Amino acid sequence: MLADNGIHSDPTETWRIDYPETGETDITFSTLLPGWINGYLNAADFPDFTQLIPPPPADDPQAILLDLHNYQRVKYGSCRRHLERSQTDQDLSWENLGRQYAEALEIAISRENTPCLHLLLNRLLTDAAVAVYPLKKRFARRRPRADGKERDSYPSGHAVTSMLWALTLSSILPEKATGIYQRSLEFGAGRVICQAHWYSDIQVGYLVASFLFGVLQTKADYLRQRGKARDEIVDVRI
Numbered sequence: 610m611l612a613d614n615g616i617h618s619d620p621t622e623t624w625r626i627d628y629p630e631t632g633e634t635d636i637t638f639s640t641l642l643p644g645w646i647n648g649y650l651n652a653a654d655f656p657d658f659t660q661l662i663p664p665p666p667a668d669d670p671q672a673i674l675l676d677l678h679n680y681q682r683v684k685y686g687s688c689r690r691h692l693e694r695s696q697t698d699q700d701l702s703w704e705n706l707g708r709q710y711a712e713a714l715e716i717a718i719s720r721e722n723t724p725c726l727h728l729l730l731n732r733l734l735t736d737a738a739v740a741v742y743p744l745k746k747r748f749a750r751r752r753p754r755a756d757g758k759e760r761d762s763y764p765s766g767h768a769v770t771s772m773l774w775a776l777t778l779s780s781i782l783p784e785k786a787t788g789i790y791q792r793s794l795e796f797g798a799g800r801v802i803c804q805a806h807w808y809s810d811i812q813v814g815y816l817v818a819s820f821l822f823g824v825l826q827t828k829a830d831y832l833r834q835r836g837k838a839r840d841e842i843v844d845v846r847i
Contacts, residue, residue: 622644625644626647628724628725631834631837633830636728641739642739645735646731648732649733649828649831650821650828654828655739655824658740659747664748665748665809665813699805704719707723707727707774710792712792713778714778715785716846717845722845723842725837725840725841726838726842729834729838732831733777736773737769738766738770740817741766744763745763745766748761748763750762750763752805752806752807754804754805762806762810763807764810764811764813765797768813771818772793772815772818773818773822775789775793781838782839797815
């Protein structure tokens with residue numbers, strides 16, 4: 610499973626890639642994930658994460674205990690508000706893209722209100738999903754809570770996405786960086802709170818996001834669309 614909620618799976622739903630008002634002409638379906646919008650990275654652009662990411666704690670008793678301790682610390686140290694937010698945060702559907710960061714940015718994020726930003730986040734979601742897929746299959750780690758679905762846990766695709774979004778958004782609005790990063794960390798902790806991931810799943814997800822963000826700085830279409838999103842945010846906030 611490439612994403613936790615099975616979004617973007619129908620290649621006939623062309624409305625998913627319909628952003629005419631952005632002026633972008635290179636928006637297509639992904640050749641790497643059928644039915645998803647194309648990301649910014651081609652297959653050759655991705656680092657070989659199987660050579661970079663360590664396996665989840667398995668053979669080291671101390672590492673396993675530390676992971677369990679951190680999992681329990683985050684899960685049981687949370688309040689009801691954090692639990693409720695974690696349940697809404699996990700929705701990365703087309704209609705909900707980026708809304709987790711609306712408060713930090715002080716704008717309403719939606720396809721209608723911020724099409725350039727929505728497009729940017731949508732394509733980054735694809736890049737995050739492509740990055741984690743081989744790792745999830747390689748390590749095949751079971752999730753803390755069984756839900757009847759065969760879904761691998763390590764690393765967390767939500768954590769990769771949330772931090773990749775945060776890195777991008779903070780580069781657009783550096784004056785809002787602290788709040789954006791705080792929101793991203795809360796987003797990741799929420800995956801532990803709702804028992805979807807182990808603590809180490811989240812931490813490694815952040816690492817993957819940082820690698821992806823570095824590669825994205827070499828992609829002209831990413832930089833161009835990020836600039837358009839910046840201008841759009843400024844206009845919306847006025």
